[in-house]
Amino acid sequence: MSRYPTLRSCGYELDRTIGTGGFGKVKLATHTLTGEKVAIKIMDKTKLGKDLPRVKLEISALKNLSHPNICKLYQVIETESHCYVVMEYCSGGELFDHIVEKSRLSEMESRMFFRQIISAVSYLHDNGYAHRDLKPENVLLDREQNLKIIDFGLCAKPQGGMDSLLLTSCGSPTYAAPELIQGVKYHGSEVDIWSMGVILYALLCGCLPFESDNIDELFKKILKGKYIEPGWLSSGSKRLLRRMLCVDPLKRIRISELINDPWISLGFGCPPSTKNHNVDRCKDTECLEVISQYCEIDKEIIWSRISKWKYDSETATYLLLLNKKKYGAPLVLK
Numbered sequence: 001m002s003r004y005p006t007l008r009s010c011g012y013e014l015d016r017t018i019g020t021g022g023f024g025k026v027k028l029a030t031h032t033l034t035g036e037k038v039a040i041k042i043m044d045k046t047k048l049g050k051d052l053p054r055v056k057l058e059i060s061a062l063k064n065l066s067h068p069n070i071c072k073l074y075q076v077i078e079t080e081s082h083c084y085v086v087m088e089y090c091s092g093g094e095l096f097d098h099i100v101e102k103s104r105l106s107e108m109e110s111r112m113f114f115r116q117i118i119s120a121v122s123y124l125h126d127n128g129y130a131h132r133d134l135k136p137e138n139v140l141l142d143r144e145q146n147l148k149i150i151d152f153g154l155c156a157k158p159q160g161g162m163d164s165l166l167l168t169s170c171g172s173p174t175y176a177a178p179e180l181i182q183g184v185k186y187h188g189s190e191v192d193i194w195s196m197g198v199i200l201y202a203l204l205c206g207c208l209p210f211e212s213d214n215i216d217e218l219f220k221k222i223l224k225g226k227y228i229e230p231g232w233l234s235s236g237s238k239r240l241l242r243r244m245l246c247v248d249p250l251k252r253i254r255i256s257e258l259i260n261d262p263w264i265s266l267g268f269g270c271p272p273s274t275k276n277h278n279v280d281r282c283k284d285t286e287c288l289e290v291i292s293q294y295c296e297i298d299k300e301i302i303w304s305r306i307s308k309w310k311y312d313s314e315t316a317t318y319l320l321l322l323n324k325k326k327y328g329a330p331l332v333l334k
């Protein structure tokens, strides 16, 4: 008998555990109606304690975000004891493992991945969010090697907008900006740029710019902002890294400059997309028709319920059908 009867009754067949964290575990599952694979983050509310606000924050952020390079939310299921967050399954694993596998990536492959991160982070910032915990472990790949940013448990949506200052020190020290580890007030957008610089360095060099087993040593290195520039780095990539890993946040490159940096457009002929994807909540009559026929309910009534975006079972079925359509899979419900 499954340990999570709720999930089976909500239309999911659980498979193996694909990861764990302080929050609980993430399991692979299949959405029975569409046959699509999903990742379900399972949290025991009685054990979350002080982490409960982080869970609520992440769910609220994921409900507001819709971008091809941000992990999609399909459904949220809450019981007395548990919270289940049903999300897009990223079968390509962690970006970090991809880098380790290839020891380091070519400039072109690094650029191809990094442009997707720029597109996602500029969308995040445009919508008033700072991620604050960007690192290769929080960047996954889907089956087509598209990047998906995950883990919004530390993200911030400052009350006064992206120009207001934050103070909470959070995220992993290895990727944390100098101002963040110093405990001074900082802008969320600026600390994200620093973390993106660490990720770009990892892509191009196959190692981290600031490393030490001793936390004090690590902090000293970050505050000095000095790192090794391997011989294979082009002058363009060295220049860009210096502008991102700039200790003074006021002199650090801004996302708008990053988007238009010449190194980023090399070989692509244009800057990364900064399109606002909230329009992805479009009405797809083909998918509505499939649900309407399956439930034998008029599709306008179905749409009136789905367009409330309650992230219930109807939202999940609709979004998963949209996914199938995107991959050219047959639009059928079992």
Ligand SMILES: CN(C)C[C@H]1CC[C@H](N2C(=O)N(C)Cc3cnc4ccc(-c5cc(Cl)c(O)c(Cl)c5)nc4c32)CC1
Binding pocket: 018, 019, 020, 021, 022, 026, 039, 041, 058, 071, 087, 088, 089, 090, 091, 093, 094, 137, 140, 150, 151, 152, 153
């Ligand atoms: C180390 N972390 C604190 C947890 C780790 C758990 C496994 C997970 N994962 C993996 O590590 N694969 C290798 C497989 C995999 C596949 N699809 C996934 C889809 C979504 C997520 C996900 C996980 C968490 Cl904790 C989130 O907050 C969000 Cl928004 C999304 N994780 C996935 C995931 C990556 C993170």
